[in-house]
Amino acid sequence: MTETATLSVTTTEASRRENYHEADVVVVGAGVFGCAMAFALARQGRSVILLERWMHEPDRIVGELLQPGGVAALRKLGLEQALEGIDAIPCVGYNVIHQGTQVTIPYPYLDGTGRVICTNRGESAEGGARPQGRGFHHGRFIMQLRRACLAEPNVTVVETEATKPIRGDHSDQILGVEALTKDRETGEKRKDYFFGHLTVVADGYASKFRNEHLGAKPVVRSKFYALELIDCPLPMKGYGHVVIGDTFPVLLYQIGTHETRALVDVPENLPAASPAAGGVRGYITNVVVPSLPEQLRPCVLRALEDGRLPRSMPNSWLPPTKQAANGMVVLGDAMNMRHPLTGGGMTVALSDVVVLSDLLSPEAVPSLSDVAAVQSAMDRFYWRRKRYTSIINVLAQALYSLFAANDRQLRALRRGCFSYFTNGVTEEPAGMLGGVLQNPWVLTRHFFTVAFVAIWVNAVDLVTANPLLGIFMIPVAVVDAVLILWKASVVFLPVAWKELM
Numbered sequence: 001m002t003e004t005a006t007l008s009v010t011t012t013e014a015s016r017r018e019n020y021h022e023a024d025v026v027v028v029g030a031g032v033f034g035c036a037m038a039f040a041l042a043r044q045g046r047s048v049i050l051l052e053r054w055m056h057e058p059d060r061i062v063g064e065l066l067q068p069g070g071v072a073a074l075r076k077l078g079l080e081q082a083l084e085g086i087d088a089i090p091c092v093g094y095n096v097i098h099q100g101t102q103v104t105i106p107y108p109y110l111d112g113t114g115r116v117i118c119t120n121r122g123e124s125a126e127g128g129a130r131p132q133g134r135g136f137h138h139g140r141f142i143m144q145l146r147r148a149c150l151a152e153p154n155v156t157v158v159e160t161e162a163t164k165p166i167r168g169d170h171s172d173q174i175l176g177v178e179a180l181t182k183d184r185e186t187g188e189k190r191k192d193y194f195f196g197h198l199t200v201v202a203d204g205y206a207s208k209f210r211n212e213h214l215g216a217k218p219v220v221r222s223k224f225y226a227l228e229l230i231d232c233p234l235p236m237k238g239y240g241h242v243v244i245g246d247t248f249p250v251l252l253y254q255i256g257t258h259e260t261r262a263l264v265d266v267p268e269n270l271p272a273a274s275p276a277a278g279g280v281r282g283y284i285t286n287v288v289v290p291s292l293p294e295q296l297r298p299c300v301l302r303a304l305e306d307g308r309l310p311r312s313m314p315n316s317w318l319p320p321t322k323q324a325a326n327g328m329v330v331l332g333d334a335m336n337m338r339h340p341l342t343g344g345g346m347t348v349a350l351s352d353v354v355v356l357s358d359l360l361s362p363e364a365v366p367s368l369s370d371v372a373a374v375q376s377a378m379d380r381f382y383w384r385r386k387r388y389t390s391i392i393n394v395l396a397q398a399l400y401s402l403f404a405a406n407d408r409q410l411r412a413l414r415r416g417c418f419s420y421f422t423n424g425v426t427e428e429p430a431g432m433l434g435g436v437l438q439n440p441w442v443l444t445r446h447f448f449t450v451a452f453v454a455i456w457v458n459a460v461d462l463v464t465a466n467p468l469l470g471i472f473m474i475p476v477a478v479v480d481a482v483l484i485l486w487k488a489s490v491v492f493l494p495v496a497w498k499e500l501m
Contacts, residue, residue: 013047013154014153014156016047017047017048017049017156018156020195021049021176021192021193021194021195022194022195022196023046023047023048023049023156023194023195023196024041024046024047024048024196024197024198024368025038025041025046025047025048025049025196025197025198025199025200025368026048026049026051026176026177026194026195026196026198026199026200027041027048027049027050027051027199027200027202028051028162028177028199028200028201028202028203028209029051029052029162029201029202029203029204029332029334030050030051030052030055030142030145030146030149030157031058031063031142031202031204031332031333032063032141032142032145032332032346032349032350033202033331033332033333033349033350033352033353034050034052034200034202034203034332035050035142035145035146035148035149036074036077036079036145036349036350036353037200037202037331037353037356037357038050038149038152038155039077039078039079039145039148039149039152039155040077040353040354040357041357041360042149042152042153042154042155043078043152043154044357044361044362045154045362046154046362046368047154048152048154048155048156049155049156049158049194049196050149050155050156050157050158051158051160051162051177051179051194052146052157052158052159052160053159053160053161053162054159055146055157055159057139057140057142057143058138058139058142059138059139060138060139060313061138061224061226061261061263061311061312061313062138062224062263062313062340062345063138063141063345063346064135064136064137064138064253064255064261065091065133065134065135065240065253065255065343065346066083066133066134066135066136066141066343066346066347067133067343067344067346067347067433067434067435067436068107068131068132068133068434068435068436069347069351069388069434069435069436070133070346070347070349070350070351070435071083071131071132071133071134072131072435072436073347073350073351073353073354074350076354077350077353077354077357079145079148081144081148082141082144082145082148083134083136083141083144084144085144086136086137086140086141086144087136087137087140087256087257088134088135088136088141089134089135089136089238089253089254089255089256089257090132090133090134090238091132091133091134091135091238091239091240091253091254092106092107092130092132092133092238092239093105093106093107093130093238093239093240093430093434094239094240094241094242094430094433095235095236095239095240095241095242096241096242096244096418096421097235097241097242097243097244097245097293098244098245098414098418099244099245100245100293101418101422102235102236103418103421103422104236104239105421105426105429105430105433106130106239106426106430107130107131107132107133107430107431107433107434107436108130108426108427108428108430108431108434108436108437109129109130109427110129110130110131110436116427116428116431116436116437117427131434131436133240133343133434135240135253135254135255135261136255136256137255137256137259158181158194159181159182160179160180160181160182160192160194161179161180161181161189162177162178162179162194162201162203162208162209163177163178163179163180163208164177164178164208164209165177165178165199165209165212165213165328166178166193166195172326173326173327173371174199174326174327174328175195175196175327176193176194176195176196176199177193177194177199178191178192178193179191179192179193179194180192196368197327197367197368197369198325198327198328198329198360198368198374199327199328199329200328200329200331201213201328201329201330201331201334202330202331202332202333202334203332203334204332204333204334205218205313205314205316205333205334205337207330207333207334209328209330209334210330210334210335213323213328213330214321214323214330214335215321216318216319216321217318218314218316218317218318218337219316219317219318220268220314220315220316220317221267221268221315221317222248222265222266222267222268222314222315222404223265223266223268223312223313223314223315224251224263224264224265224266224312224313224315224340225263225264225266225280225284225309225310225311225312226261226262226263226264226310226311226312226313227261227262227264227284227300227303227304227310228255228259228260228261228262228303229252229259229260229261229262229296229299229300229302229303230258230259230260230299230302230303231258231299232252232260232296232299233295233296233299234252234254234260234296235293235295239253240252240253240343241253242341242403243291243292243293244403244414244418245291245292246287246291247287247288247291248264248265248266248267248270248403248404249265249341249400249403249404250262250263250264250265250288250291250292251263251265251341251343252296253343260299262300262303263340264280264284264288264310265315265341265400265404266280266283266312267404270283272286272287279309280309280310280312281304281309281310284300284304284310285301285304288300289301313340315339315340315341315400316337316339317337317338317339317393317397317495318333318335318336318337318338319336319393319498319499320335320336320382320385320389320499321335322379322382323335323378324375325371325374325375325377325378326371327371329378331352331356332349332352333345333349336348336389336393338392338393338396338397339396339397339400340396341396341399341400341403342392342395342396342399342433344392344393344395344396344433344435347388347392347435348388348389348392348393348435351385351388351389351435352381352385352389355381355384355385356377356381359377359378359380359381359384360374360377364377365377386440386499386500387438387439387440388435388438389499390440390443390496390499390500391432391435391437391438391439391440391442391443392432392435393495393499394440394443394492394495394496394499395432395433395443397495398447398491398492398495399417401491402414402417402491407487408483409480409483409484409486409487410487410491412454412455412457412458412480412484413450413451413454413484413487413488413491414454415454415457415458416450416451416452416453416454416455416456416457416458417450417453417454419453419454419457420446420449420450420453425446428442428446429446432446440496440500444492444496447488447492448488448492450488451484451485451488452485454484454488455480455481455484455485458477458480458481458484459474459477459480459481462476462477462480463477
């Protein structure tokens with residue numbers, strides 16, 4: 001096809017999108033997944049309409065830490081420029097502070113093929129390089145993704161609120177979505193209709209379409225309450241911090257040169273955060289602040305001086321659902337969520353786009369109106385994505401259970417986990433946290449090794465606590481061993497089953 005002919009086709013498709021609201025693909029939601037998916041499909045030559053309720057810069061308190069696996073996915077999609085010009089801060093790993101003692105967990109060295117190189121603690125790997133994540137203001141990153149879509153000739157972006165699917169008169173096939181678009185002159189909202197061979201819904205954690213299309217509901221056990229700390233002296237520069245004291249986990253990471261995000265986990269119905277105890281602000285002031293490293297306390301107290309309740313987001317778990325591709329697919333956080341403790345959400349979303357855009361490429365699926373071909377692609381996508389999503393999702397849920405330990409066995413597992421890291425076993429765990437190690441069996445091996453380390457640490461503590469009576473504590477240690485292993489299985493196996501099956 002000549003350049004003139006190509007320009008003519010592009011112009012015709014743009015006119016079709018703008019005047020008749022028809023395209024190959026309608027994408028609902030211009031967030032991380034929606035923008036990346038629209039961009040990837042457009043780069044393959046698909047005609048795309050991208051719908052977003054509100055095109056102004058979003059102001060959210062999550063989606064601010066992109067793991068190295070997500071950075072690599074951005075690069076594969078040709079969207080690495082989205083990290084430029086937004087004051088994104090490099091992140092090289094985690095610093096876990098447990099009862100005042102800290103251990104650093106840097107991302108592992110990778111070889112030229114992206115394989116994790118295991119080294120002894122403190123050593124460097126010849127020829128290897130440590131990958132980096134990025135911390136940033138969520139809204140700035142989203143606006144960069146949207147600019148990339150606006151600059152793509154195969155994408156038309158429309159500010160409108162999608163309300164429900166459009167179904168065929170004689171079948172259950174979904175033809176697009178009905179929406180409400182504000183008239184720029186009158187300000188009134190009017191019904192609008194957008195049609196595509198395939199509708200991709202990526203309308204986030206509070207999806208309007210999830211219940212009807214998937215029949216799934218997220219499980220919420222807690223909320224993250226957010227503070228923005230200014231010029232806060234973090235214990236380790238360039239690391240995300242997890243603080244585990246006598247409270248539930250606190251997560252800190254830089255999102256700008258001067259700004260640090262602090263996320264305080266508050267379980268539902270926590271007595272220490274009840275109105276009688278001073279509410280969430282009282283809990284943070286009286287319980288959380290004393291558990292933090294001393295250098296952080298003034299910054300947190302200053303962030304509370306405005307007297308307002310910190311903004312919050314629910315910490316949700318939503319296992320993936322296999323779905324019928326009857327003209328519509330629900331993806332991103334609308335389809336699959338995990339606890340944000342490990343910051344894996346955007347990495348899952350962008351990695352999903354890499355896999356699905358490849359499965360839906362014109363070479364694999366010449367026409368998106370071919371329902372059988374799209375269904376086949378979605379079936380393969382459901383299973384192929386598990387090699388990375390199962391690790392990130394299960395790890396997030398399992399680590400939250402350990403870090404928010406509320407019984408004796410979970411606290412023993414938490415001590416075992418910290419001891420595991422302290423003894424230098426960090427490369428593969430950090431690779432899984434960072435989304436660069438994609439082997440679910442490695443996660444299983446490490447998790448149950450941690451369980452046996454916890455059993456050993458607990459037994460040593462029992463026997464050495466009272467040297468004179470230590471030998472009589474051996475039966476207790478044996479009983480504890482059974483209970484700890486059982487608790488580890490209860491924490492890990494149900495989540496792994498739902499994520500892997």
